[in-house]
Amino acid sequence: MTKILVVEDESAIRSFIAVNLRRQGYDPVEAASGEEALAVMEQQQDIAVAILDVMLPGMDGFAVCRALRERFPAMGMVMLTAKGQEQDKVQGLQLGADDYVVKPFSPKELLARIESLLRRLERPTVELGSRQEASFTSGPFIMRPDQRKFYKDSREIELTPREFAIIKLFMENPKVALSRDDVLNSVWGKNYIGDLKTVDVNIRRIRQKIEDKPEDPKYIQSIWGYGYRWLGGD
Structure with a gap:
């Protein structure tokens, strides 16, 4: 229980x-x-x-x-x-x-x-024959969903469940412009009642953890009036 x-x-x-x-x-x-x-x-x-x-x-x-x-x-x-x-x-x-x-x-x-x-x-594993969900690699970042681990330059970065889900969404959609609604619906669910500011606050928190200069981000790009794009340092 x-x-x-x-x-x-x-x-x-x-x-x-x-x-x-x-x-x-x-x-x-x-x-x-x-x-x-x-x-x-x-x-x-x-x-x-x-x-x-x-x-x-x-x-x-x-x-x-x-x-x-x-x-x-x-x-x-x-x-x-x-x-x-x-x-x-x-x-x-x-x-x-x-x-x-x-x-x-x-x-x-x-x-x-x-x-x-x-x-x-819940542990985000997907059945792929006998394998678990594959790792994601993007620039200096590696994500291992089956272990719920995220690394930058081989150093593990602690993420909350929401932060992990957001970065996973980004890494699954590299260089794709994702609206705030896209992020909210995917991570919080389509029935979520909260506002779009929730996404912005989480992105700011993620940037503090992964960016070399959070005030001048190079991995998560802002798209004015729309949302965000994952560049990942590629």
């Missing part, structure tokens, strides 16, 4: 989320604070996804997100943000969150986001 960490200081909301997760066959693990969440993760490292409220007492959701991303880079994370707090969404994504849900939200929406994220967290 898939474990999902629910970090929310309001007991009514936390219980509401946990009950709905349990109804869908998940195993919710509750935490009322950021400090408690980190302690839980040290004891139960098989948790697949964390749902983090931004407004937590003491250690806030952003600090928890940063700490969890550093400690558990392959873990999925969904932030719960207040309605209209655009900066909260951007900051959460910049710190490593995979997605966000705006309060108030419906259980159906939250579950859809979790299910979409869990699909991305």
